[in-house]
Every structure is written in structure tokens, then in C-alpha cells.
Amino acid sequence: MVTIKDVAKLSGFSIKTVSRVVNNLSEVSPETRQKVQHAISELGYQPNTMARSLVIGRTNTVGVIIPHSAEYIFAHPFFTEVLRGIAEVLSANNHNLLLYLAYEKVPYSRVFIQRQVDGLILMSIPIGDPNLHGIHESGVPFVCTCRITEDDQITNYVDADFTGGVEQGMEYLLSLGHRRIAILPGPMSLVSVRLRLRGYQNAWRKHRLAEPEDYVLEGEFSSESGHALAVKAMSLPNPPTALICGDDLIAFGAIQALKEMGYRVPEDISIIGFDDINLARFSSPPLTTVRQDTYLKGRIAAETLLTLMRGKCPSSPRQILLDTSLVIRNSTAPAQNL
């Protein structure tokens, strides 16, 4: 391995001078800099990151922690979009991205205490995660891409306004004359799902309508689950005329099931998704859905973290809620049978 010493020897200057050149400090005369740089390229010298990090006490590395099975993570388009936003911002700011999966058994804060990372981004932390305590104690700068509780006022987070998003969808369905609207929100173990449900309830309340019974059909974030729940919904004594779904995959599965049962979408049943993933416009019919900008979520999370890492005092928590927007395509139509 070629070290800073070798460069010093070859160039005839001291180690420190070489260090100054490498780190672009200005206290070096142009000629000296020239000569040192020549020696550097001569030897193909590259500074040892470990040694530098040890001394300066930083790694310029951010950890992204996703405490789920990799299967769960990557099955959902959501994660990769957030990751993209994070990766781009970190890359632009000369920070590395260390990816941790399935760290359920290991305190997240460990990677910080072990000096592997300077900060953390936590994606989709489950409710009641026992690691959060250690995180706060360790003093690691961190940002979540989700809320930890439904009315989280402690965590630094960047999240979509799920409640408002579902309200947007509900407003539209109500304006189309639908009154029998069921919701397939996803798994209630997630805060985001509970927040979606809150939007559903808000909409009824706002319109002074009684919330229909048996219309909340909990499930997973998957097409399979959407398929099963749509079947279940239509077999209710009083089947719905519209379904509002927790994500687009659920919506796809629901549409599939409805077709198989002989219903027409949107003539017989209207469907609204959530996320607006790439394929939403290519489903048949193209999916009306509540768009959340997950890429932006990732970007802002990373930017917020970098700010946190620079400033010493995180004073009050930074809590950012991103607006959603309704994308109207062809899976929704006026209600037939009022």
C-alpha cells in the first residue's frame, strides 16, 4: 500500500505538507503543491479513509436502516423510490450510503457508537420499536421517513400526509355520488395505515355522514391481499360501490378480483389507489390514485439529516409533512345506484 509517507519521501517534503496538499489547504506555495501533486500521481496515492476517519472522528457516511426483511422491503416500490432520493442527495454531498437491512435484533444506535456512520435515516420503523430509546440516548443525528406514533411530536421525520391524501380521495368519491365506500388501508400495525384510516373517518365526519359499518378491510400491502379483500368486500350484505386502497398494489389486486367476479371498473365499482407508482397508468383501467412523492421524501429526509449533522444543537424536532395530490385516471366513475 502506498501511504502518505511514500509521497513525502518521493517529493522531498514532510508528511504534513503532503497532507495539506491532499486536503486542499491553502497554506502551501504553488510550486510545492505542484511537486507534491506530481509525486501523488506518480505513485497513484490515495488517502486511507479509515485512518482519516479515525483521526477526524467522522466517516462521511450515513446509515440507512430498514428494519424489515429484505423481501418485504423490495417487494414494495415505495422503498426504492425513497432510497433513490436519499442516494442522490448523499452522493451530491460527498457522503456514503451504508445500507442496513433486518436489524431487528441489533440496536440501531450501535452503528453510530461504533463510529461507522455519522447519522442515520430510519425507514418504516414499526410501532413500539424498542431501539428508539437507544437511538435517542446515543445522540446520533437521525431522521425517520415515517412517524413513530399517530401524533408524533418527538421524532425528526419527513412523511407524506396520509390522512390528507385519503381525504382527497374520499372527497372525490363523495363528489361522484358514492356513499358506500369501503377502505382497504393495509396493515394496521403501521402508523401510516392508521393515519390513512383517520382520513377516511374525517371525510365522513366532515360531510356529516355516518361511517358505514364493516367497510374497513385490513390487509397487507400486496396485490394478493387486495384481491382477497375485494372478494370479501363484494360478498358483504351491502357491497360497496367504491374502494379506496392503502396503496396501488392493493388496488391492482382489487381490480383483478372485481374483473374475475364480473364487475366492470369503473362502471360498477370505482377504485382509488395510493402512491402513484410507475405502473399505475398502465393498469387497465389506468388507476386513479393519490400521489405521494416518495422520491422527494427521500431527498428531503437526506437533506434534513445533513443539516442536523452540521448543526450541533437539534433544538426542537424537525417534522415535515409532504402534500399529496389526487391523480384522476379511469378507475373512478359516478356512482350508479344512489
Place this chain on the structure above:
Amino acid sequence: MVTIKDVAKLSGFSIKTVSRVVNNLSEVSPETRQKVQHAISELGYQPNTMARSLVIGRTNTVGVIIPHSAEYIFAHPFFTEVLRGIAEVLSANNHNLLLYLAYEKVPYSRVFIQRQVDGLILMSIPIGDPNLHGIHESGVPFVCTCRITEDDQITNYVDADFTGGVEQGMEYLLSLGHRRIAILPGPMSLVSVRLRLRGYQNAWRKHRLAEPEDYVLEGEFSSESGHALAVKAMSLPNPPTALICGDDLIAFGAIQALKEMGYRVPEDISIIGFDDINLARFSSPPLTTVRQDTYLKGRIAAETLLTLMRGKCPSSPRQILLDTSLVIRNSTAPAQNL
């Protein structure tokens, strides 16, 4: 920061003894070990990864390099599946995963020379990538999840048998009576696309049929491109009765376009995709496609790299080709007009 010294002081033993306990070396008496461990948990000591890496000369970190824009990467389901396989294997083997995006302008080998990683996985390297030279020179253990040239005999790679896969699809279409089969292979700048095209050509040759003209429609790996090319294909003087696509997204776009033009799939036109992404079964009609196990590709790539990193002599290149399989759903049917 609590260091090994603090533990030594509190426990009353030397630094070295503490080190032995931390690293689970056997040359320590049980009582001593007990006492040291007590002091460790008392102080909440965690070894400093940077310091250790500096001494032992390894980081236990693998770099995954994707030399494209993040947008391109994450737009395609393929990448995330490979990444999942890689992440799982590395996690199981106590290795960290450092993600590098868009390193077009930086020699990949740099991260190794700078001692940030012990090995590299290169995903989707473009043809003629100038960095490969430096990679080989640096001596970094590495594995590609693709081939660098069509008949690559130098690189360590784990890749799907694209040629064989397209042949499988072609065999099926030919067996259904199709003779006017166009291919929408993707961007020819990628080796994998050229290998797909080779499979297309092999199939005609094997059946002693002349390859039709104007039936190779180059494009991108996207629904948009598939849409445009399907329109183009059907406006040919002698339009095809079947389309074999370079990936599932192209196939989705093509199906969409055909529907818009009033064709029925599969009655009028048969479509075959490639990859078998999650949503392939939920398209309408459900997509017949050539399945490649990208998750397995990632796993094997990571396992191969770990082997390479352990053994000192990489002797001959490790080149692994993974079989594909045809998944027959409902986007294919016998040809109408022979």
C-alpha cells in the same frame, strides 16, 4: 467516547485482555472474561470500527456500484431484486453494504484503494467502461452481475442466460404457429440486449427459417418505449403476429398500445415479456414471460464475491450463467393467420 482503555481501567485488566474478550479469543480464563464483560456492559462499550479496520486492514464492507443515474436504476424492478439478494447474503455474513451510484466520473477501484471496501459488486456496467482497467489493476476482488462483452471470458460474473431465455420464448411462439415475430429487445448499448437478440436469431436459424426483416425494434427498458414500438411494429407493411420483449415493462407498454389500436391480446397478437416481475401476473391479460431469478443472481454474486475475498488467488475467472424459465400465462395464443 468510551474506549477499550476505559474498560481496561474499570475491569483492572490490560487493554490486550479486553481486546481478547471482545474478539472472543480463547486464551482468557473464564473468570477474567466474566469480569471484563461486566465492565463492558457497565460502560456500554462498543469497539471503534475505524480503529479496528485501520489495524487489521479490512473493513468487512462490500461496495455495490451502479454506474448509472439513480433514476435509471430504481425505475427498473430488476436492480432492486438483485440488491435484495446481495443485501441478504452480506447481512448473513456480517458484511456491510456500501452503495455507490452514478460513479461514472470516478474510477471504481478508488474506493478499494482508499480502503473503504474489501470487495466490489458491479451492476450493469456499460460496454467499454474505462474503469475496468483500473479495477483489474487495483487487485480488488470483484464480481459483475452482467457480462462486459458478448463473449466475456475475463470478468468474474453471475448473469442470466438471456440468449437461452429468448430462445425459450421463441420456441413457444413458433410452436404456436407464429412466423411473423418481432422483437423489442431494449437498448442495444447493453450486452444483455445483444445477447437477447442472439437468442432471437438462433431460434430462426435452428428452425431453418429466414429471419424476417425490419422486425428488430430497438428501444429503452420502459413502458413508454414499448408503447411507441408496438405502434411502430403494427404500422409495418407486414405487421407481426407476436412480439417478444426485452423486459416486462416494454411488454406492458406494448399491450397498452395494442389495446388502444383495437387489437386483442392474445387473440390478434401474442406478447412475451422478460423478467417476470411481481406485477406480470396482474396485467391484463396476465403476461407470458421469460422468468429470470434476479434475486438469486444477487445472492450468488454476493456469495461468489465473499469466496473470492477469502481465497487469495482468483486463478481463473468465475463465470456463472443462470437458467431462465418460460412462465406461460394468457398473453400468448396460437397464431391466427398462417
Place this chain on the structure above:
DNA sequence: CTGTTAGCGCGTTCAG
């Protein structure tokens, strides 16, 4: 502007 010295936290000789 430049060089010398002293650590960063840990693992590893070689004595005991």
C-alpha cells in the same frame, strides 16, 4: 510557508 511531535483506538509482537 513548512516540519516535528503527539496522539486517534485498536491489534499484535514479545516479554513475563
Place this chain on the structure above:
DNA sequence: CTGAACGCGCTAACAG
């Protein structure tokens, strides 16, 4: 079985 001293490669005082 244990401990003191040294060095990994680099940066940060402090001198010159």
C-alpha cells in the same frame, strides 16, 4: 494466561 510497548495512516497542535 497476562501486560507493556509499538505501529496502522493520518491529522492537529505547536514550533521553526
